[in-house]
Amino acid sequence: MNSKYDIIIIGGGAAGFFTAINIAEKNKKYKIAILERGKEVLSKVRVSGGGRCNVTHACFIPNDLVKYYPRGERELKGPFNQFCSGDTIEWFENHGVELKIEDDGRMFPTTDSSQTIIDCFIKATEKLKIDILTLQSVQSIFQKENSWKIDTNSDTFQCQKIILTTGSNTKVWEMLTNLGHTIVPPVPSLFTFNIKDSRIKDLMGVSALATVKVKGSNLKASGPLLITHWGMSGPGILRLSAWGARELFDKNYHFTLQVNWLNETIFEECLDELKELKEVNNKKLISKFCPFDFPKRLWESLTFASGISNELKWADVSKKQLILLAEQLTNGQFQVNGKSTFKEEFVTAGGIDLKEINFKTMESKILPNLYLAGEIVNIDAITGGFNFQNAWTGGFIISESI
Incomplete structure (x- = not known):
């Protein structure tokens, strides 16, 4: 079957959901789908921060915040000036989730449960009529004149714009290499x-x-x-x-x-x-x-x-x-x-070369109408809520740009 959408997001994790919700809130007319290869979405959110979800960090000055990113420090200055930790707190508050600051600056939902974040995202996608399609393992993506075609293990999709939030998925990196992107080889961090x-x-x-x-x-x-x-x-x-x-x-x-x-x-x-x-x-x-x-x-x-x-x-x-x-x-x-x-919070250094991304829009400089957010790009941070903050900021910027 051939399903048509305006926007398809590949990767049902934190960055994928946040991007989808922000786009849909700004433009109700878009038909949006999230494709997830697993049978569950947001599984990394569930285990993060020992099951409490370390949403962000109480560091509110962009020039200070970038210092926690071994890779991405220079590139994130502009994005963090658009959407920083304070904006994250406000966004979640507006969506019914209150956050608290711990002594070391880490921020968690006051419920101390990552389920609160998952429920918030699921509720928002239902309200905004975003389709969540699980068990969709992407086999190929290619660009036609002015649209994208995506083949999964069970379906074929078409869309105007494609957003990749697949984390450190080597198969997707390989597809992007074939389309002309450069991948900085992944190595463990943390x-x-x-x-x-x-x-x-x-x-x-x-x-x-x-x-x-x-x-x-x-x-x-x-x-x-x-x-x-x-x-x-x-x-x-x-x-x-x-x-x-x-x-x-x-x-x-x-x-x-x-x-x-x-x-x-x-x-x-x-x-x-x-x-x-x-x-x-x-x-x-x-x-x-x-x-x-x-x-x-x-x-x-x-x-x-x-x-x-x-x-x-x-x-x-x-x-x-x-x-x-x-x-x-x-x-x-x-x-x-x-x-x-270190625990289950496995982080990799590596991903799409930062020179190939426009950080004003998070769009690929090589493939028009393809956007990237989260750990798929060569940005990573130390532990403390910083990797999530990068995901939220990237998703927000894509939503503004689209």
């Missing part, structure tokens, strides 16, 4: 590091504010570091993995990680402080007296790694041992052997 090391072996759950660096590279990040049973995780590590997605892929995830457990304190400052402590606390046991705002168990482990026994007092510590301890605290070197995926 992952944790596998490290086997006696210094952190029994410290699962211990967390410290640290600065982490990849030895022999410019990659560096700061933030809470969490010790896990397989190695290291936490916001600082995830940030480093996002900014280093390509470089760490090229290293096959085998590299030396330098950890400054005292965040920005440099070696010389640390050594001076340790020498001072030796004078003032000479009767106290080093392993039991941690002078820094720092987990006790980690302190004990690092003193032991510096050759300081549990029974040694500050008065009896040698200069060599203090140098070793300052080194462990400010420049601990750990061998990373591989990575682990």
